[in-house]
Structures are given as C-alpha cells and as structure tokens.
Amino acid sequence: MIKVVKFGGSSLASAGQFAKVGDIIRSDESRKYVVPSAPGKRNAKDTKVTDMLYDCYAAAEAEEEFKPKLKKIKDRYDAIINGLNLKLSLEEEFRIIAENFAKKAGSDYAASRGEYLNGIIMAAYLGYDFIDAAEVVFFDENGEFDADKTDKVLSARLEKSEKAVIPGFYGAKEDGSVVTFSRGGSDITGSIVAKAAKADMYENWTDVSGFLIADPRIIKNPEVIKVITYRELRELSYMGATVLHEDAVFPVRKAGIPINIRNTNAPEDEGTLIVESTCHQSKYTVTGIAGKKGFVAVNIDKDMMNSEVGFGRKVLQAFEQNGISFEHVPSGIDTMTVFVHQEEFVGKEQQVLSAIHRLAQPDTIDLEADLALIAVVGRGMRSTRGTAGRIFSALAHANVNVKMIDQGSSELNIIIGVANNDFETAIEAIYDIFVKTQL
C-alpha cells in the first residue's frame, strides 16, 4: 500500500504544525511520499511565505534593498527548525537565494524557494530522502506542464527511494529554469506524484475536515461532503471552492487513484473521499455549492437570431480574437449572453464590442458588470424533480434577483448569475433550502 500525502501551507505554518504532520506520517507506514507546501498563515493576520517571497523578489527586481525582507523569511524557517530541535542550517541555501535574487532569477524561482526549503526541513525531520522537484517535474519551453516526461522521470526516480519528500508547486524547463504552477499548485504536484508512484491513495491534508458543502467563510460550520465524484469536484473547484486546485484532479483521475481530503488539526476525522463514481448517495439533492464574483454579462440582441446560421460562432469569434475565454453562454430566441471574467474583459471591452458589431451585426449589445456566478452541483439532481424551482423560490424569499440560470446538459450542475452584492446572501439561501431546512 502506497499513500502520497500533500500538506498545505496551513498544515506547515509553524513547528507545532510540523509536529502534528510528523505524527500523522509516522502513524501510517504507507505514507511514503510527502509533498509539502511552503509555510502558510499562522493566524488570520499572518502572511504566507510564498507572498513574502514574491514581495522580497519584487524589491530585488526593482534594485531596492531586499536583504531585510529575506532575513524575515529566514527567521520563519529558523523558528521551525529550532522548534523541532533539528540540527540543520539554511545559511548556505539563503546565501545562494540572495545571490540569485540579485541576479534576477525570476519570480517563479523566488516563489518556489518556499516549498524547496520546507521540503529540506521536512526530509530532515522525517529522515526521508529529499528529491528536488526541479529534477523530476518538467515544463516545456512555453512553460506548459509536460505530463509525459514528468511521469517517466519521476516514476523512475521514486522507484529508487522507498520514502521521499518532493516539494510542491514547481518544476523546471529543460534548461533548468524554475517554473511554478499557478497559486495553490502544490495540490497538482501531489496528484502528479501519486500517479507516478502508482499510489493507492492521494491524501491532501489541509485545515478543514474535508470538502464542505459550502465555503466556511460564508456559511458557519457547513456539513462535510463524505463522498464526491471527480466531476462534481471539478465543477466546484473550478467555481471557487479553493480547497483543492482545479487542475489537481486530472493526473489522479486518469490513474483511478482516489483523493482523500483530511484535516491536520483533526486527523481522526475521515474527511472527504473523491472517487470516479460511486453508489454512495449523497445525503442531500445537492452535493456542494460554490461561486465566484467578478463577471460581466455581454447581452447581444438580434431579431431572427435563431434562424441565422453561424451567429453564435461569429459572436464567440470576437472574444477569441481578443484572447478572452468565456464562461457561460445562455441564450434565448433573439438574445444571446456571454459571461466573461471582468478582469480579463475590461481592458479590451471596446475592441470586443466592435469585433462583435463587425462580425455578427447585432441590433444591440449591452453590458452588465459586477456579477457573480454560483454553481449548485450534485449527482443527485438528475433524479430529482424541481431543483431549479427550489433554487428560484429560495432566492426570491431572500430578495435576491436572479440574472441568469443555466442548467448544464449533464444535469450535474445549475449555474446562477446574481449581482456581486447578493453573492453571500444567495449562497446562504441555497444552503438553507437544500441542507438546513430541506424544504
């Protein structure tokens, strides 16, 4: 039995947290490969080491004094080393890092040092081998993750180590330059390592007792989801449930390895099991609710639109030409709406509008900004009638105006558009009707 265990920043923020992680690993012989993140926040007001590194490197790049900032980062690691009574010095590592910062080695290199150094400490603490991710996780010349090469090299390397620590979040290009995944990317490394190790389980340890039905920052003490499918999870993490990086599902899913989300601060809790498919019926019609703020709806009207062959393609081409991806495209008989990320759209707004005019000759286009999208996800929805109706009535009772509703053809999710300002109220209302009161 082989388990790959990833510990998030919150699980490794201090010596006390490291000690809990040590106990968890030592309590199960099969926890052979460990993927650590960089130290996260010790309390709500604290700063993640990754953010300290970005900030320190920005100073180096601007040719400002960066050494005091680097010293603060070193202090965080030294506090962990001393708290664990380890005989380990990071003096030489920090000398090299300072040298590379002065040489402007890049912000990816800078950020990756958070995981790299934590990996060195973790390996020393556990007595495991240390494998630098730059030697086993590869990116191509365009900075895209190279899954095939990584799997080949990493599997061969893991065969030589019975127990090892592989830092999360980064890898390297052929020329050795470091590349990171997007934020939260240690989850992806964990998944890649699990696939390469042919693990039986990928455990992802964090600071909550599993995937919760809704974001705990919005709903107080939400219930834990016991079993969820990869597809449901993908919908939820894509729509903002940040507990697992949205791309972390792919490597393990291909290999059929289940993921178990666990809580470092409550290791006895079973957490959430993420599987390909299951007979386990979820307790409620809805498995989970997640959402994101910051969308713009581009509403396009044209009489007889439905009979014009190629209209939709022309509209979407206008977005494509400007490098903008779309989220949802609900449509009516003479109307079509394209939801895009506000951040991506604002700078190119007028170019996109003139491209739509040029390509599709609509009657009118209007824009609605500051919208949020909420995904209500559940494998149980397919066999239950009236789900959309319940959502509508819950939102109407909560005085939330529904701007859009879109049921995915898989019947696995319903997407609802509301004003940013109504986001939290809407999630509370939906949670309330499906979970709390089950009306």
Ligand SMILES: Nc1ncnc2c1ncn2[C@@H]1O[C@H](COP(=O)(O)OP(=O)(O)O)[C@@H](O)[C@H]1O
């Ligand atoms: N549906 C959800 N279930 C659980 N946690 C969620 C959910 N949505 C958002 N979160 C947030 O995700 C956090 C865990 O993810 P993250 O901060 O990346 O942890 P780590 O530092 O362990 O990688 C939780 O503390 C919680 O605030």
Ligand SMILES: N[C@@H](CC(=O)OP(=O)(O)O)C(=O)O
């Ligand atoms: N340390 C990186 C990568 C990561 O995965 O961190 P965490 O496991 O704390 O979300 C970040 O902050 O983005």
